[in-house]
Structures are given as structure tokens and as C-alpha cells.
Amino acid sequence: MPELPEMENYKILLNQKIAGQTITEVQINREKSINLNPVLFIKTCHHQKIIDINRRGKHLLFHLQNGQTLLLHLMLGGWIYYGTEADKPKRTVRKKLYQSIKTILQKGIQHGGYMDNPLFKDDKLTGGFNALYQVYHREGEKCNRCGSIIKMEKISSRKTFYCPICQT
Template structure:
């Protein structure tokens, strides 16, 4: 599932590709992927200019000239591609936004959605999200206060979108590895120095993920060399049975709250 770095990568690249462009056609192939009657959805978006694309947590927000906002959450299996009909992936497309000869394809939206809202509805829909971990407002003091109010296993807290927005399975594993803390540990057993290290690792790993285009390896456009670059840099995520790059012990996987959790039993304590 795309997390903060993947969606931030999409945000940056899509602003370069389609910000300021006008939607020339809207194609809806799966009505369940949107929240309105298709005719109304198409009418509201058609001939509208994309003013800007922002991100909140794991969501992308496409701001239209008429003040409406398209809210995208890819969920598990969702991804997007920008290009022509000739070079698009041979996959089922749920939604397509056209910009002349170039198109933005939304693929794998079986669980995800691309909904149309006004600003008030957007505010309500995203009100439950916790702070942005790379925001200047997300200080060490803020983090220590928030985690001080939590109990239970670290993994469960790290992926709680009300605690911090944008972190999921992949980056929670990589953050805990970087901090040297086992994700199965109870928060009450994590000392203040470890909590401070965890805060630094959150910022370090997420910034590194963005810098390398996230871990999802589907390119956003033809000849895209950035997207997915972090996949080869993952230290523990999806590496069960492989050797740890630090100590050469074997990476383990456990299931916590129905989520696969990867860690090094030696480096993480």
C-alpha cells in the first residue's frame, strides 16, 4: 500500500506533469471507485484546470479551478500512471483523466477511491488524521507528548493514522530498524532516549523514502527512473529469511494485529 513517501513522490511528479493543465475528458469504468453519479462527477470535472496537487497523509488532493477537490486514496494494490494510450500498462483502468493526448490512469482501485468533495467535506473527511511527521510543527516535544499518551505495541501505534499520518507497514518497519527498537515492544517499556531516537528515525527514513521515490516499483510515466528507488534500500521490510545488513542475523517476520511485521532480532531490542 502506498504510504507517505510514495504519495509525496506522486505529488511532486504530478505537479510537474499536470498542474495548470485542463481536464479534456473523464472516463469512469468502475462506479464504485467514485462517490457520485458518474454523469455528475464527469460534468463537475470536465474542462476544469488542475490548480494544484497536495498531500495529506496517504491521500492526494487534486484542487480544481471551480473549488472542488478530488481526493485520492489508493489503498492496497492501487497505483497511477501518466502517459499516452500507446505506452499505458496492460492493466484494467478504473478511472482515466485526459489532458489532450496524455492521460492519467488510475489502476487497481478495488479498495481505493477517487472522490469529489468541496473544502468543507474534505476537512471533515480528513479531520481524524494525526500530524504530518515532516511538518515543522511536528517537534520532538510534540512527538513525546503524543507517544506518552499511547500504550500497547509500538507497531500498532506507528501505523495508527490518528497518531501520525502517512506511516504504514513498510516505513514503520524501516523506522523501527533505524531506531534499533523492536516493533513488538510495548510502548510503556520504551525509554525517553529511545523515543527521541524513534522521532529522529521517523524524519530520517521518510525523507530518505521521498528522496528515492518510495518503495513501490510501478513507474509513474515512461522512462521514470525515480519511482520505486527505495525498494532496494529497505533493510527489513519484506526481507524475511534474508541476512541483516548490519549483523548478518536472519530477518524475522511476525504478524501483529493482522499486519506483517519485519525486524532483526539482534539489532532491534
């Protein structure tokens, strides 16, 4: 499931590959995925040069020569589970957590995220963060910090990996 590092990576790679290119064909596989009449959508996009690609959250924005913007969303979401009000971390813990998340996201972006499938044939960046996992997808392995065995639990049908010593 693409998260922020993957979306930022896609933005960078797509800018390198297709910014400045002209859209030569428009194919709509699912009419529900566009918010225009299909004929108008094709007319709006066809033969337009892609000026730039930006990212806002998990959306990719393709800016076209005619001033229109195509918005791409991969229809996958992320969320944070806190549990009850009493389970929420205190303010100092939240600040430290925020800084840690920010650092990890920046490293994820720098190393191309975790997705296994490259964006294009010679893409060597996508998935580079996999080798840097500290706990994610390492259930049953030793924690790099304390040597304890990493555990996995399902929370709201999502897998959560953690070290029972370092992260409790």
C-alpha cells in the same frame, strides 16, 4: 501498498506531468468511488484545468480551475500495532522511534519509495528506495549492522521483518 513516501512521490511527479493540463475526458469505472451524482461529477470536472496537486496523508488533492478539489485515495491503509498496554514503548523509546520513522520517511520520499511500478513511462524515481532496505523484505539475509539473520513474522496478517539482535 503505497505509503507516505510513494504518495509524496506521486504528488511531485503528477505536478510535473499534469499540473496546468485540462481534463479532456472523465470516465467513472465505479460509481461508489465518487460522492456525487455521476452526471454532476463529470460536469464539474470536464474541461477544467488542474491548477495544483497537494497531498494530505495518503490523499492526493487535485485543485481545479473552478475552485473544486478532487480527492484521490488509493483505499489502502496503514496502522501501528502495539499489543498490550505493557508492550508499549516508554516515552524515551517512543521519541527515538518517532525521530527514526521521520528520518526513514524523508529518505523514502527522497528516493521515490518502494513501489515497483513506475508512475509513467520515463519515471526513474519510483522504487528507488528498494536498494536501501535495511531489513524489509530481507528475511534470511544478514543484518547490515550486526550480521545476525533477519527474521519475518506475521502480525495481524501483516509481514514484519526485523533483526533479532538490533530490534528486540
